Each structure stands twice: as C-alpha cells, then as structure tokens.
Amino acid sequence: MRKLKIGITCYPTVGGSGVIATELGKMLAERGHEIHFITSSVPFRLNKIYPTVFFHEVEVSNYSVFQYSPYDIALASKMADVIKDEGLDVLHVHYAIPHAVCAVLAREMSGQDVGIVTTLHGTDITVLGQDSTLVQAIKYGINKSDVVTTVSDALKEQTYELIDTVKPIETIYNFVDEREYRPLDPGDLKEQFGIHEDEKVIIHVSNFRKIKNLPHIVDAFMKIREHTKAKLLLVGDGPEKHRIMDQVKESAYARDVLFLGKQENLAELYAISDLKLLLSHQESFGLVLLEAMACGVPCIGSAVGGIPEVIEHGVDGYLVEEGDTDAVAMYAIDLLNDEAKLQKFREAAIRAVSEKFHSSKIVEQYEKMYEKVAEKK
Numbered sequence: 001m002r003k004l005k006i007g008i009t010c011y012p013t014v015g016g017s018g019v020i021a022t023e024l025g026k027m028l029a030e031r032g033h034e035i036h037f038i039t040s041s042v043p044f045r046l047n048k049i050y051p052t053v054f055f056h057e058v059e060v061s062n063y064s065v066f067q068y069s070p071y072d073i074a075l076a077s078k079m080a081d082v083i084k085d086e087g088l089d090v091l092h093v094h095y096a097i098p099h100a101v102c103a104v105l106a107r108e109m110s111g112q113d114v115g116i117v118t119t120l121h122g123t124d125i126t127v128l129g130q131d132s133t134l135v136q137a138i139k140y141g142i143n144k145s146d147v148v149t150t151v152s153d154a155l156k157e158q159t160y161e162l163i164d165t166v167k168p169i170e171t172i173y174n175f176v177d178e179r180e181y182r183p184l185d186p187g188d189l190k191e192q193f194g195i196h197e198d199e200k201v202i203i204h205v206s207n208f209r210k211i212k213n214l215p216h217i218v219d220a221f222m223k224i225r226e227h228t229k230a231k232l233l234l235v236g237d238g239p240e241k242h243r244i245m246d247q248v249k250e251s252a253y254a255r256d257v258l259f260l261g262k263q264e265n266l267a268e269l270y271a272i273s274d275l276k277l278l279l280s281h282q283e284s285f286g287l288v289l290l291e292a293m294a295c296g297v298p299c300i301g302s303a304v305g306g307i308p309e310v311i312e313h314g315v316d317g318y319l320v321e322e323g324d325t326d327a328v329a330m331y332a333i334d335l336l337n338d339e340a341k342l343q344k345f346r347e348a349a350i351r352a353v354s355e356k357f358h359s360s361k362i363v364e365q366y367e368k369m370y371e372k373v374a375e376k377k
Ligand code: GMT
Pocket: 014, 015, 016, 017, 018, 020, 121, 122, 123, 151, 174, 207, 209, 211, 282, 283, 284, 285, 286, 287, 288
C-alpha cells in the first residue's frame, strides 16, 4: 500500500470525535503514513512521540476591530499552508462545522488538488443540523468533500433526513486501541474505593451534558440498589454535575454513589466494573460502550441512534426504550445476580469488539478509502 501524507483536523480537547481522530492518526503513523495534525492545541490523546506525526498549531489573531476572533479563517489558512508545504494527499476532517467548510476553503486557497474526507460524528448533524443558521454550511461542507463517512448507519440516515443532500455516505464504525482497553487484573482497587467484595459495580462515563441523561442513570441505579448490593461510579465532569449531585443527595442510597471526576486510566476502572449504563437521549455511536466492552464489561443502553449497532440485545448487553428505567433495573438485577450469565455476556462483549470493531479492520477501511481518494487526484 502506498504511504500517504494525511492531514487531520479535529476538536483536540476531550470528546469521542477527538479521541477517534487522534487514535486513527497514531495507528496510521504506525502503518508508515505521515500524519499532520492541524488543530488549536495538541490533541489530548497524542501522548507519545512518533517520528512521522507532526503538529501544526492554529493561532488566532486578536485585533481590536474583530468583534469575534476569526478562528475558522485562521484554520483554513493554516490548512492551506500545510497542504502546500507538506504536499498532503488527503485532508481528513472530523466534524462538518467548521472543519469541512474550512477544508474546502483551504483547498481553494492552496490551489492544490488535495482529497477531502469528512467524518460526521453526531452532534454536528443531530444538533447543529437542526440549526437554520448553520444547515447550509453543513450541506456545503458535505457536498464539497470527496468522501463523507459517518460513525453509524443511524447517523447516516439522520444526515439524509436533516440535510438535503444526495452525497453517498459510507459508515465506518468507531474503534478502540485494544492495547489500552483490555481486561486488567483489578488488584485491590475495589477495596481502595471502599467497595465490599460482594457488592456489584455499575459505571457510567460521560461529559455530564444534558444529552447523556444522567437523571435516569441515578433513577435506574436506585431501583437496582433496592434488590442488589451495588455501587455506582459516575466518571466525568460537565454542566449537569451539580444537578446530579443534588439528585443523589436526596436519594435513598446516596452513600452508594461515587463521583470520581474525570479519569484517564479507564481500563483500570472497568476492571472492577460489572455493568455499564449509557441512557443518552441521542448518541450516534457511543464510543464509551466500546471501551467498556473491550474490557469485558457488558452494557445497557437506550435504543437510540447508533447504540443498537454497538450492543447486541441479550448477547453482550441490553437495549431499552429511552426513559424506561424499570426495564434497565429489571435487566441489570437479572444479570448482576446470575454469575454464569454475567460471565457469558462479558466474553461476548470482548468478542464483539474484536470481531466487529477491531482497530485493524476499521483503520484498514479508512486506509483503503484514502488510497481511492488520493488515486483520483
Ligand atoms: O458524546 C459527546 O458528547 C462527544 C461527541 C464528540 O463530538 O466527540 O461524541 C460523538 O462522537 C463520538 C465519536 O464518534 C460518538 O461515539 C458519540 O456517540 C457522539 N456523541 C453523540 O452523538 C451525542
């Protein structure tokens, strides 16, 4: 396979789209490609030196005449520089707004025929796609890209529903680095958290935004706790945190809920977890589900967006109607109290990640697509 020069733009701070973009860049570099991140700061997962990974910082001028700093123009300008200076074959942008639009502008500015690949991750379509001030720009970014991908079939369908486009869209699922997300020996971590050996551990990981529906996580846990000795680990931070802390304080089993804040080494927490809950109102894929499953933790998720493409109901987890916390509790109580079934689900979760979502398979899909795009240029 030809070695390519690939530019990558994403939101470099926390978030699944930034994680996927960065992990993809690292894995492509390991396969011999040259990677150029064009972002406002070093992507947070770029935590290792690779001789063929480069970072190009987007700096924004702050002239007093600007009411708003022109980040998008600065990004497009930096992209154009990198396209020309490095001779990029492909520019892969994650998120339609503003990244796809900036990439199209950058191609025009550079005068070079670089291939543009846009990956849609979710809220750029499900939330911004409903915003009349942005929808034309999203459509433009999609239509002018050479290839558009979504992270699930559900998101592809939503894109066609919300954006008036006939652009062919390819689904390429998310993946995890199996070297990081794998079953680990829990050591005495459970004890360190003050969790008794006979207590089950339920975990939720998110950015605590409204869309993640934390009130239902707490409701469901309280129903589970009435029948099963368990602790709930709430991992993450965000705008809903204080509201959730208040809800927990007023609940019957407040002492069984642990707020752990943002955490880096999630595989260690999954090593002590028996079940994961993700009850979002909207979720294009749910990368956190895959991370848990790779570590052998079955999941219960709301049957929205791409979640049903990740969890196989009754095999490696359960799907429930959005808002049905009784069903969450019923499935959880059944699973947590049946050791043989729990073990079967754990094994099925690990198998699903390695068969359906293995990083080498997914990275290969991207690689083949880049190759096709670069060939046409
Ligand atoms: O879920 C979030 O709040 C973060 C968001 C992002 O923009 O990074 O995640 C989106 O992209 C992830 C990677 O493709 C998906 O796994 C998440 O499901 C998706 N979030 C939503 O659709 C709400």
